[in-house]
Amino acid sequence: MRKTFRLGLAAIGMAVGLSAAASAQELTLYTAGPADLADRLAKGFEASTGTKVNVFQATTGKVMARLEAERANPQADVVISAAWQSALELKERGDLLEYVSPNAQTVPDSLKDSHYVAQGAAALAIVWNSKSGKPRPSDWSDLAAPDYKDAVTMPDPAASGAAYGLVSALVTTQADAAWKTFGGLKDNGMVIAGANAQALNPVLQGAKAAVMGAVDYIALAAKEKGESIDVIYPASGTVLEARPAMILKSTRSPDLAKQFIDYMLSEEGQAMVADTYMLPARADVAAKRPGWSELTVLEVDHNEAPAKRQELLTRFKTAVGAQ
Amino acid sequence: MERQGGGLILGLSLSALALVVALPMLFVFLQALFPYLTEGSFRDPFGSITRTLSEPRLPGLLGNTILLGISVALCSLVIALPLAVLRGLTKLPAAPLWDLLLLIPFMVPPYVGAFSWILTLQPGGFSTQLLGIDGGSLIFSFTGIVLVMSLHLFPVVYFALSRTMATVGGRFASVARVCGASPLRAFLTVTLPLSTPGLAASLLLVFALSIEEFGTPATLGAHAGFHVLVTAIHLRFTDWPIDLPGAAVLSMLLVVLALGAFLLQHWIITRRTYVSVAGKSARDEAAPLGPWRLPAVALFSAVSLVAVVIPVGAVILSALSRTLSGGLSPDNLGLENFAAIFANRGGALDALRTSLSLAVGAALCAGLLGTLTAFITVRSTLPGRRMMDFLSLLPNALPGMVVAVGLILAWNREWWPVPIYNSMAILLLAYVCLLLPYPVRYVGAGLRQIGESLDAAARVSGAGFGMTLRRILVPLIAPNLMVSMLLVFAIASRELVSSIMLAPPGVSTVATFVFGQFEQGSPGLGMAMSVIAIFSSTALLVALNQMQRRVSVSAD
Numbered sequence: 001m002r003k004t005f006r007l008g009l010a011a012i013g014m015a016v017g018l019s020a021a022a023s024a025q026e027l028t029l030y031t032a033g034p035a036d037l038a039d040r041l042a043k044g045f046e047a048s049t050g051t052k053v054n055v056f057q058a059t060t061g062k063v064m065a066r067l068e069a070e071r072a073n074p075q076a077d078v079v080i081s082a083a084w085q086s087a088l089e090l091k092e093r094g095d096l097l098e099y100v101s102p103n104a105q106t107v108p109d110s111l112k113d114s115h116y117v118a119q120g121a122a123a124l125a126i127v128w129n130s131k132s133g134k135p136r137p138s139d140w141s142d143l144a145a146p147d148y149k150d151a152v153t154m155p156d157p158a159a160s161g162a163a164y165g166l167v168s169a170l171v172t173t174q175a176d177a178a179w180k181t182f183g184g185l186k187d188n189g190m191v192i193a194g195a196n197a198q199a200l201n202p203v204l205q206g207a208k209a210a211v212m213g214a215v216d217y218i219a220l221a222a223k224e225k226g227e228s229i230d231v232i233y234p235a236s237g238t239v240l241e242a243r244p245a246m247i248l249k250s251t252r253s254p255d256l257a258k259q260f261i262d263y264m265l266s267e268e269g270q271a272m273v274a275d276t277y278m279l280p281a282r283a284d285v286a287a288k289r290p291g292w293s294e295l296t297v298l299e300v301d302h303n304e305a306p307a308k309r310q311e312l313l314t315r316f317k318t319a320v321g322a323q
Numbered sequence: 324m325e326r327q328g329g330g331l332i333l334g335l336s337l338s339a340l341a342l343v344v345a346l347p348m349l350f351v352f353l354q355a356l357f358p359y360l361t362e363g364s365f366r367d368p369f370g371s372i373t374r375t376l377s378e379p380r381l382p383g384l385l386g387n388t389i390l391l392g393i394s395v396a397l398c399s400l401v402i403a404l405p406l407a408v409l410r411g412l413t414k415l416p417a418a419p420l421w422d423l424l425l426l427i428p429f430m431v432p433p434y435v436g437a438f439s440w441i442l443t444l445q446p447g448g449f450s451t452q453l454l455g456i457d458g459g460s461l462i463f464s465f466t467g468i469v470l471v472m473s474l475h476l477f478p479v480v481y482f483a484l485s486r487t488m489a490t491v492g493g494r495f496a497s498v499a500r501v502c503g504a505s506p507l508r509a510f511l512t513v514t515l516p517l518s519t520p521g522l523a524a525s526l527l528l529v530f531a532l533s534i535e536e537f538g539t540p541a542t543l544g545a546h547a548g549f550h551v552l553v554t555a556i557h558l559r560f561t562d563w564p565i566d567l568p569g570a571a572v573l574s575m576l577l578v579v580l581a582l583g584a585f586l587l588q589h590w591i592i593t594r595r596t597y598v599s600v601a602g603k604s605a606r607d608e609a610a611p612l613g614p615w616r617l618p619a620v621a622l623f624s625a626v627s628l629v630a631v632v633i634p635v636g637a638v639i640l641s642a643l644s645r646t647l648s649g650g651l652s653p654d655n656l657g658l659e660n661f662a663a664i665f666a667n668r669g670g671a672l673d674a675l676r677t678s679l680s681l682a683v684g685a686a687l688c689a690g691l692l693g694t695l696t697a698f699i700t701v702r703s704t705l706p707g708r709r710m711m712d713f714l715s716l717l718p719n720a721l722p723g724m725v726v727a728v729g730l731i732l733a734w735n736r737e738w739w740p741v742p743i744y745n746s747m748a749i750l751l752l753a754y755v756c757l758l759l760p761y762p763v764r765y766v767g768a769g770l771r772q773i774g775e776s777l778d779a780a781a782r783v784s785g786a787g788f789g790m791t792l793r794r795i796l797v798p799l800i801a802p803n804l805m806v807s808m809l810l811v812f813a814i815a816s817r818e819l820v821s822s823i824m825l826a827p828p829g830v831s832t833v834a835t836f837v838f839g840q841f842e843q844g845s846p847g848l849g850m851a852m853s854v855i856a857i858f859s860s861t862a863l864l865v866a867l868n869q870m871q872r873r874v875s876v877s878a879d
Contacts, residue, residue, distance in 0.1 A: 028828050034843045035669055054828035058835075059842060061561030062823050065724070068565045069731040069824075071361040075745060089564055129648060156545065159561050194545045195561075197841050201438075204647035204846075206447035207459065218844040225845075228648040322548070 026052045027256050028075055030067065032060045032082035032243065034218075040272045045263045051256055059195070060086065060161075067248075074250040077257045080119050080243060083161040087116040087244035088302055097247040099258050103265035106284045108292075111242050118242040119264055120278035123295055124166050124213040126232040127200060132209035139234040140170065141177070143212050144184025151209035152190040153199040154320075158313055160195060162241035166213045167316050168309075169239045169298035179319060185212070186321040203229065215241070220277035220289055237296035242281070332789065333703070336695035340711065343692065343756050347729030348717055354732060355575050358568035361732070371568035380555070388534050388551045389580065391469065395533035396526045398473035403480035406626060409619050410481070411488030412496075412514065414609045416620060423865065424627045425478050429810060430860050431634060432817040432834055433475055434538030435853050438841070439637035440471050441542065442647075449637055452651050463546035472539050474630045476532055480525040482806045483765060487521025488514060489609075489802070490772055520592045520771045524764040527588040531581045531719040531760070537820060552577055553722050560724055567728060574725040581720030585713055598774045635857065642850035660851035669839075670831055671852055678833040678856065679863060681747070682816035685754035690808040692755065693762020694800070698792065700763070701770040702778070712763070719760040723820030726757055730825060745827045753825050754815040761814075762807040769803035770796065809864060816860045 027045075031038045035057045042053035056066070060082040067076065067090075081087065090096050096115040104117050111118035126137050134147055143152050157164040170178040191208070193199045196215045202208040204227055211219075219231045245264060247257040263269050270285040277289045354360050358371040375381075406425070409415050428436070443449045444458030444467075451457050461467050491514055499509035537553045544550060556573045559566040612619055640651065642660050649655030664671040693715070699705060700712040718726055730753055734744040743749055773796065781791040797804070819834035826835055833856040840849030 030828075033839060035839050039669070056826070056828040057839065058823050059561070061565070064565045065560045065567065065728065066731065066824055068361055068567055069728045070735050072363055072732070073735045073737055075735070075828075131648060159558060161562075191546050194541055195842070197844065197846075198542060198545065200844060201647070201846060202441075202445060205442060205445065206648060206650075207445040222646075222844045225646060226649065227646045 025050075025256075026054055027077050027253060027260055028054045028056070029078045029080070029260070030056045030058075030063045030076040031080040032063060033057060034276055037272060037276050038080075040275075041264060041269060044268060044272065045260055048263065048268075049256075049259055051259075053260070061159075074248055076248055077251040077253060078245065078247055078260050080245045082122075082241065082243050084118075084242050084244055084300075085161050085302055087113070087246055090246065091115045095249055097249045097251065097254060097257070099247055099261060101258070101261045101265050103262050103282075106282045107265070108281075108283055111281050116244040116246040117261065117265065118281040119245045120270075120273040120276075120280050121240045121242040122162070122218075122278055123216045123233065123240050123297075124162055124238050125216040125219065126234060127203055127211040127214040127216075127219040128230050128232055129203050129206055129209050129228060130230050131228045132203075132206060134209040136230070137210060137232060137234075139236050140212065141181045141184070141236075143190075143210055144181045144188060146188075148188050148209065150189045152185060152188055152212055153193050153202055153208050153210075154185075154190055154212040155196045155199045155214070156192050156194055157316060162215065162239065163213050164309070164313070165239040165241065165300040168304070168312060169237075169300050171312065172301070173237065173298055182316065182319040186319060190320055192320065192322045213238075217277040217279075217289070224277070233290060233295055235296070237298040239298050239300050240279075240295070243278075332695065332792075333699060333705070336692060336699065337711075339692050340696055340714065343752060344714055344718060344759060346733045347726060347756060348714070348721075349729075350732035351571050351574060351721065351725055351729040354568055354728070355571035361567065371566075372572050375569045375572040380550075384550060384552050384555050385576065387549060388553075388577070391472075391540070391551055392530045392534040392580070392584075394465075394469045395472045395476060396530045398469055399477040399480050399529050400522075400526060402473060402477040402626060402630075403484060405622060407481050407484035407488060408510070409612075409622070410485035412510075412610055413612050413615075413619070415612065415623075416616060419868070421623050421627070422482075423861065423868075424623075424631055425481055426809060426813060426864065427631045427635065427857065427861060428475050429478050429813040430817060430857050431475070431638070432538065432819055432837065432853070433472075433536055434542060434819065434841075435638060435817075435837065435850070436475050436634050437471055437539040437542040438846070439634045439641070439850075440467075442641055443633060443637045449640055449651065463543060465547060465549055468539060468543045468547065468549060471543065472533055472536065474634075475539070476529050477630070479528050479532070479810070480522075482810070483521040483525035483528075483768060483803075484518060486765075486802050486806055487518045487768060487772070490769065491517040517597055517772075520597050520768040521765075523588045523591045524768045527584050527716070528719065528760060528764055530584045531716065534577055534580055535720055535722045537722060537724075556722055557724065570725055571728070574721050577720050577722070578717060581716060582713065585716055589709070589712075592771065597771050635854075638850050638853050638857070642847060642854050644847055647846065660847045661855070663848055664851050664855055668848075669836065671836060674831040674833050674836040674852075675856060675859065677747075677830060678816050679860065681750055681754060681832070682812045682860070683863075684751050685758060685815040686808040686812040688751065688755045689758050689811045690762050690804055693759055693807065694766050694797070694804060696759070697763050697767035697770055698796065701767050702775075712767070715763040716760050718757045723757060723818070724824060727753060727821040727824035730756070730821070747827065747830065749825050749827070750822060750830075750832070753821045754811075754818060757818065757821060758811040758814055761810045762804060765803040765807035765810075766800050769800035773799050812864065813860065817856060 029042065038055045038057050042055050045051065045053055063081060064086055098114050100114060101117060104112050107117060111121065128137055134151055137143055155163040157167045196218065199211045200214050200219065203211050216231050219229060223229050223231065245261055251257050265282065267285060270280040270282050273280045274285060274288050279287050279291065283292060355372065357365045357368055359366050410418060440462055444462040446457045446459045495513045495517060496509040499513045535553060537557055540551050540554050544554060552573055556570045559570040643656045645655050645657055645659060696711060696715050700708045730749060734749060743752065777795050778791050781795045786794065817834050819838055822832045823835050826832060833852060837849040837852050
């Protein structure tokens, strides 16, 4: 008994000791996936500046929830999210430090602001299992055709900002035609399945044939690993989800944080972004995937009122028959 | 002297409980009351409560949650009861082996388990590829959700009930037999009723666990169109803007549900006394199975097949597959994923080490604190002991995400003398907080069966509080304590939700690693990690068990 207690105390003591090692010359980065990219950026930054970067990597939702819960005593210096919208909101609340990196000159205007700048961007695409026996789709509306009965999944627009952006952009640009597509998807029994991974996995195993609006770089990486899938950018256009990088105003090392943003936007940093099959933010860094010129990008209104968003979500859910 | 010793232990365990459980719970509660708490402001009190509770979808979510909790509890009971009877009352062949096997479902993270069932049963899945069976309509339905969750949670009932029945033992039943009762009647009128504390406690745990579990409802429920409170809570964490107050309010509803179940359980076990271990020594009187040996083993094998072999098999198969779309053809199978793990890609081995050591730490701390708490709630006459009992159940009813937020709000403050937050200690704290209910329930159930005459005898003989606890009560409740600590270990080694939120930067655990791989489209790598984690924690358990047995043999 007493021994158990002592062991417990020892465990606590050890853990506390580990934490006390943190020093001032360190930077804390909270970032959405992929973990490999975050680790490479951290190591590269440490190699070039000697500053250690502590990385917390999770989904955008978890990163934001943690930021929110930590507001009383913020821990992060730099945050990279996978949802552009989150940067707008953090800026509006006054949580962000203003900074324009000299390396951001070749970043397109739509991907930067006075307080945040894109690390890179992903597009939503149709991911199609080429062994599925279904005809190769070329546009969103193809997935609403009878061929695709019980064969389509989609990430949930209520849970994924990018998927919502797609719905909203299609409705804005196509109006009635978009609602007709959604109606066809309902008839096809499309499954709305949580996050991106949950929509993609059934297509990988062949239970479904195509994802409507999958995050492209993840699918491109899976294809590279040998999965029999194709990533198709619909002719009528798709949406980009840029990944904002920002410095929290509460940071204790603003200069290091700015250096990190510079490094992320350097040619070296942007090459690491390109290696994940994302679109690098800088237009002058080559992408390892269909680049700016090959995509028809639809505008997304990031300043939409929450009530309007809720209304569209409800209408969409009814249209596709989701409970 | 004896009073002082008792008082000290009492005071220490009360403050530990306050720090580990009450503090984060308090912050969750405050967050529900004051939506702007994270900014340090108390404006708009109750604002979030009215907003959240007036949502039209809420009654449906609440109804689904209760339906799910009750269905899973009943289904777990149906699976576990016959197994527990055989294990507790008869000379079951290879009993330790079955115990070990039935602990494995618990070491499979729920989201991995649900995912492996999908990979097995969905059209084009392993069952289609191997047997030509398409179980898609079964798995993506309410029945599917209940079955998957019950197959994961029934060990809670099995372990509690088999240990309780073994303690109640054949002795009381023998008395009934001597008085002329048939074996069945002796079981129904003596053994089963006397096992009520263990039964009620474990069903309460299963109910609380299934209303807060996220993995399975999230993966299967979305397909089936079946939504529960936890999925609604989770949505508030993922959808921008993040709504922490709303999540806290919905969590309070889960607490109310758990409170209802707790009161019911409390009413059941306090209506009468269940003391069955008194001063007389009880011999192990397990009944021989005779001709029933074979059917008994067949039953255990069948349950192990469905609960362990199939899901773990699916995890292994997908870990061996180079690509998911390649299917189970020989040229698509290989060990690349395992090689990547052993090459420590993405810090896989560090994650494994972190998880295993945290799990051992959590089992020790939760075992100690849980035993003391159970002792106070069952044996002391302290005012507020029932409150303590309920408090120790609370973390089980709250979703891990919400407990994690409570822990951040409580510990991410500059005024703590030692920085707990952003260190490994916060994870240990989280696990102990989340898993404390197991030792409290299991040990409490054991204590309720031990006659107070034993404590009294010890005290008359001059033993103090501490010595009574150490020499009399702890040895008597050791089987319950051991099993609960094994469960704590099993769950802590794969806990996901709070780990994701609380892991200090740079630290990953088995679960956060696996989840990250799933998210980023490398399920094979995640599955390989799951296989290694499941087998290494099983191996560690076996080793600990052997060690403990050797120690107890030498103590005899």
